[in-house]
Amino acid sequence: MERHKEKMEMLTFKADVKDIDSGEFFVTLNNKDAEEMGLLEHDRVKVSKEGKSITAIVQKSMSLVKPHNVTILTRGAMALDVKNGDDVLISPTGKPRSVGIIKAKMDGKTLTSEEMRIVVNDIVERRLSYIELTAYVVANYINGMNMQEIKDLTLAMVETGETIDFATGPIFDFHSVGGSPGNKVTLIVVPIIMAAGLIIPKTSSRAISSACGTADILETICNVTLSTEEIKSITQKIGGTIAWGGGVELAPADDLIIHVEYPLGIDPYGQLLASVMAKKKAVGANYMLLDIPMGPGTKVPDEKLARRYARDFIELGEMLGIKVECAITYGGQPVGHGIGPAIEAREALAILEGSTTPNSVVMKSTHLAGIILEMAGLTNRGQEMAMDILRSGKALEKFRLILKHQCWISITGRIFEPAWT
Amino acid sequence: MERHKEKMEMLTFKADVKDIDSGEFFVTLNNKDAEEMGLLEHDRVKVSKEGKSITAIVQKSMSLVKPHNVTILTRGAMALDVKNGDDVLISPTGKPRSVGIIKAKMDGKTLTSEEMRIVVNDIVERRLSYIELTAYVVANYINGMNMQEIKDLTLAMVETGETIDFATGPIFDFHSVGGSPGNKVTLIVVPIIMAAGLIIPKTSSRAISSACGTADILETICNVTLSTEEIKSITQKIGGTIAWGGGVELAPADDLIIHVEYPLGIDPYGQLLASVMAKKKAVGANYMLLDIPMGPGTKVPDEKLARRYARDFIELGEMLGIKVECAITYGGQPVGHGIGPAIEAREALAILEGSTTPNSVVMKSTHLAGIILEMAGLTNRGQEMAMDILRSGKALEKFRLILKHQCWISITGRIFEPAWT
Numbered sequence: 001m002e003r004h005k006e007k008m009e010m011l012t013f014k015a016d017v018k019d020i021d022s023g024e025f026f027v028t029l030n031n032k033d034a035e036e037m038g039l040l041e042h043d044r045v046k047v048s049k050e051g052k053s054i055t056a057i058v059q060k061s062m063s064l065v066k067p068h069n070v071t072i073l074t075r076g077a078m079a080l081d082v083k084n085g086d087d088v089l090i091s092p093t094g095k096p097r098s099v100g101i102i103k104a105k106m107d108g109k110t111l112t113s114e115e116m117r118i119v120v121n122d123i124v125e126r127r128l129s130y131i132e133l134t135a136y137v138v139a140n141y142i143n144g145m146n147m148q149e150i151k152d153l154t155l156a157m158v159e160t161g162e163t164i165d166f167a168t169g170p171i172f173d174f175h176s177v178g179g180s181p182g183n184k185v186t187l188i189v190v191p192i193i194m195a196a197g198l199i200i201p202k203t204s205s206r207a208i209s210s211a212c213g214t215a216d217i218l219e220t221i222c223n224v225t226l227s228t229e230e231i232k233s234i235t236q237k238i239g240g241t242i243a244w245g246g247g248v249e250l251a252p253a254d255d256l257i258i259h260v261e262y263p264l265g266i267d268p269y270g271q272l273l274a275s276v277m278a279k280k281k282a283v284g285a286n287y288m289l290l291d292i293p294m295g296p297g298t299k300v301p302d303e304k305l306a307r308r309y310a311r312d313f314i315e316l317g318e319m320l321g322i323k324v325e326c327a328i329t330y331g332g333q334p335v336g337h338g339i340g341p342a343i344e345a346r347e348a349l350a351i352l353e354g355s356t357t358p359n360s361v362v363m364k365s366t367h368l369a370g371i372i373l374e375m376a377g378l379t380n381r382g383q384e385m386a387m388d389i390l391r392s393g394k395a396l397e398k399f400r401l402i403l404k405h406q407c408w409i410s411i412t413g414r415i416f417e418p419a420w421t
Numbered sequence: 422m423e424r425h426k427e428k429m430e431m432l433t434f435k436a437d438v439k440d441i442d443s444g445e446f447f448v449t450l451n452n453k454d455a456e457e458m459g460l461l462e463h464d465r466v467k468v469s470k471e472g473k474s475i476t477a478i479v480q481k482s483m484s485l486v487k488p489h490n491v492t493i494l495t496r497g498a499m500a501l502d503v504k505n506g507d508d509v510l511i512s513p514t515g516k517p518r519s520v521g522i523i524k525a526k527m528d529g530k531t532l533t534s535e536e537m538r539i540v541v542n543d544i545v546e547r548r549l550s551y552i553e554l555t556a557y558v559v560a561n562y563i564n565g566m567n568m569q570e571i572k573d574l575t576l577a578m579v580e581t582g583e584t585i586d587f588a589t590g591p592i593f594d595f596h597s598v599g600g601s602p603g604n605k606v607t608l609i610v611v612p613i614i615m616a617a618g619l620i621i622p623k624t625s626s627r628a629i630s631s632a633c634g635t636a637d638i639l640e641t642i643c644n645v646t647l648s649t650e651e652i653k654s655i656t657q658k659i660g661g662t663i664a665w666g667g668g669v670e671l672a673p674a675d676d677l678i679i680h681v682e683y684p685l686g687i688d689p690y691g692q693l694l695a696s697v698m699a700k701k702k703a704v705g706a707n708y709m710l711l712d713i714p715m716g717p718g719t720k721v722p723d724e725k726l727a728r729r730y731a732r733d734f735i736e737l738g739e740m741l742g743i744k745v746e747c748a749i750t751y752g753g754q755p756v757g758h759g760i761g762p763a764i765e766a767r768e769a770l771a772i773l774e775g776s777t778t779p780n781s782v783v784m785k786s787t788h789l790a791g792i793i794l795e796m797a798g799l800t801n802r803g804q805e806m807a808m809d810i811l812r813s814g815k816a817l818e819k820f821r822l823i824l825k826h827q828c829w830i831s832i833t834g835r836i837f838e839p840a841w842t
Contacts, residue, residue, distance in 0.1 A: 018482075018485055019482050019483055019484040019485040020449055020480055020482045020485055020492075021462070021480065021481060021482070028441055041442065042684055059441055059442065060441075060442060061439075061440050061441045061442070061495075062440055063440040064439050064440040064441055071441075095684075099684075099685070099686070102685070103685065103686055103687065106559060106562060106563055106685075106687065108563075129551075129684065130550075130551050130552050130555070131551050131555045131681050131684050131685065132684065132685065134551070134552045134555035134556055134559070135555055135559050135685050138527060138555070138556045138559040138560060138563075139559060139563065141527055142527055142529075142559075142560065142563045142564060143563060260552050263463055263516075263520070263550065263552050263553065264520070264523070264524065264527075264552065264553065264556050265520070265524055266524065266527065
């Protein structure tokens with residue numbers, strides 16, 4: 001950083017926008033300009049235009065970029081609202097503060113709330129290169145995080161993203177640790193909860209390690225990409241949603257962190273807890289049920305690990321003001337018959353429409369929904385109540401409302417008549 | 422990897438060479454081509470042309486790259502000898518084997534010789550993304566390496582680089598841990614050793630943490646960028662060289678690893694040992710003297726650490742067949758008066774020409790040179806012998822030969838007459 005001190009001026013460059021997406025914010029400067037500004041490769045610059053600014057990592061080129069020009073890739077250009085030929089201002093900027101904090105984490109130190117906030121903020125503002133972001137993730141993976149750090153990480157992820165504030169409450173939520181094939185229960189659990197008059201703004205993920213996630217299943221029959229505004233208004237109107245979590249900016253740090261976890265095949269335990277709970281906290285959940293599918297071949301092979309998950313989620317929930325209950329379910333074989341988005345959607349729909357098979361799906365769905373109904377204090381025989389709601393057709397009604405409100409067809413004003421009814 | 426299996430075909434693309442250097446091997450494909458080949462961002466492809474091939478990381482673009490075209494950056498284009506408009510073959514390739522090995526290292530496992538060889542080979546072949554390379558470096562930093570791993574790493578780094586095989590021996594070498602300002606002693610030590618009739622093909626580094634490295638100092642008066650062939654032939658002719666280590670491909674894995682260590686400000690201990698010794702092993706050193714400048718503000722603040730360095734370097738040397746001796750010197754204040762490349766070159770030269778000041782530089786140089794003379798069995802009063810050689814002007818003679826042979830002036834055939842004689 002020292003070497004930048006003498007040359008902190010801000011210079012004007014002509015933008016050359018290139019449609020490449022490399023994940024990071026890169027800008028390419030002519031070697032001569034870079035030298036004059038005292039910039040080496042991998043140094044950072046602040047690029048700004050009319051009040052908007054990004055921090056980008058410098059690449060250099062002798063011939064591709066003319067002096068006083070700068071190449072900006074798609075992602076950066078969109079963030080700055082810059083078009084080809086526009087003028088942008090560039091000034092050198094030092095290393096972000098979080099680099100020293102990441103070093104401390106590598107050295108085995110425990111991070112403070114403030115340090116965690118700085119790191120997460122730099123991640124979301126894309127001030128960290130992949131090298132630095134990877135160092136953070138690997139340090140967390142190897143050295144671990146204590147509960148206070150996990151709580152701080154969760155809150156920092158909530159603070160740096162969008163949140164939904166429902167005027168009424170309480171808000172219920174449901175999450176499955178996943179890793180168990182055929183797990184289409186969310187499509188049945190959520191409408192049962194809604195039919196009981198409870199509020200459940202559920203966000204779901206796409207496939208990570210299994211054949212498909214809830215978002216993939218539901219997407220075969222309706223739109224799942226909702227904005228936070230849409231999740232809020234649909235939930236206020238009908239009591240719930242099943243949206244794709246990646247389509248909203250709830251805890252955006254998480255998506256960026258996953259980007260480096262995925263190629264390494266690691267999912268640091270503390271990060272996993274924080275990821276799940278940040279998204280629950282962001283929608284203002286007061287109660288949450290965690291489904292932990294346990295069994296050979298799942299993420300949770302044995303009861304010892306299942307109990308650790310349960311204990312830690314409950315403890316973290318308490319620290320965040322969310323009452324968590326956990327259901328350890330058997331995940332050693334597929335739930336139901338179908339595996340794959342379309343076939344799982346059909347299976348879930350048939351059950352909502354009255355089918356009593358596959359029994360495993362009916363039993364698991366009503367079991368889980370029953371726990372939530374009990375958490376809400378509506379009954380102390382949850383599964384029975386859930387079964388009654390399912391058999392009455394009221395869950396089907398709620399599911400159809402979900403389809404109607406989430407489908408683009410509804411947006412066009414046309415009456416929604418799914419082809420399969 | 423699974424998903425590539427069905428689509429392992431090799432397709433022809435027209436190369437669009439872009440002069441950008443981003444450190445990694447990147448290629449950009451049109452979204453449509455990438456989709457057809459089952460490629461996601463950050464997947465790897467093998468790019469080949471007439472027998473040459475590289476492994477590159479995929480970026481995608483909707484508009485910048487036309488279908489059946491591929492953008493290749495400078496570094497990749499040079500490696501493949503590809504020009505704009507040339508045809509290249511591209512086929513998907515799975516994750517390199519080292520990714521699983523790096524995961525094992527993160528999990529605290531000890532790597533085998535074979536695993537270390539696979540990792541270093543993938544680094545040198547640039548098969549690893551920065552994410553993966555960073556994970557390797559951070560895992561080594563946090564979990565450490567045992568001596569066997571350090572030995573395996575050293576040998577793997579030697580194997581993947583160039584080596585110099587001198588027909589005669591023994592070969593002597595000298596290394597300073599560095600971090601002590603004003604440390605121009607190499608410029609005096611090496612010619613003294615050469616004047617004693619010993620062989621010392623010394624490679625030196627540029628500044629990392631201090632104002633200048635030996636290569637920076639010598640470069641103010643002569644060329645230091647030599648090929649391995651040049652180091653070999655000059656050494657065979659005059660007994661030694663002082664070349665820039667970064668100019669040759671001795672242990673190239675090291676340079677790539679430094680690229681991710683530098684922005685994080687870490688230098689894993691085992692990596693440091695392996696880096697130094699790999700370069701010594703690559704020039705076939707039989708004897709090596711290690712100077713460990715100790716004192717506040719240096720890399721080695723106290724005697725405990727100095728002794729650890731000494732012990733570990735000696736042990737690693739034994740494992741590699743290099744006899745190592747260590748001199749713990751006082752590094753708490755600058756050696757001599759001048760700090761900075763040109764002024765340090767002048768100071769060293771003045772001493773070679775007969776100046777007895779600064780006394781600290783004269784004493785340190787002859788002390789270190791003396792140890793090497795004793796290691797060679799030429800005397801048991803090394804410092805006295807070194808002082809005699811220095812005073813006799815024979816070291817100056819050797820230094821002038823170094824200048825003559827390394828300078829581009831000598832290559833042109835013109836008589837070398839430095840301006841300052």
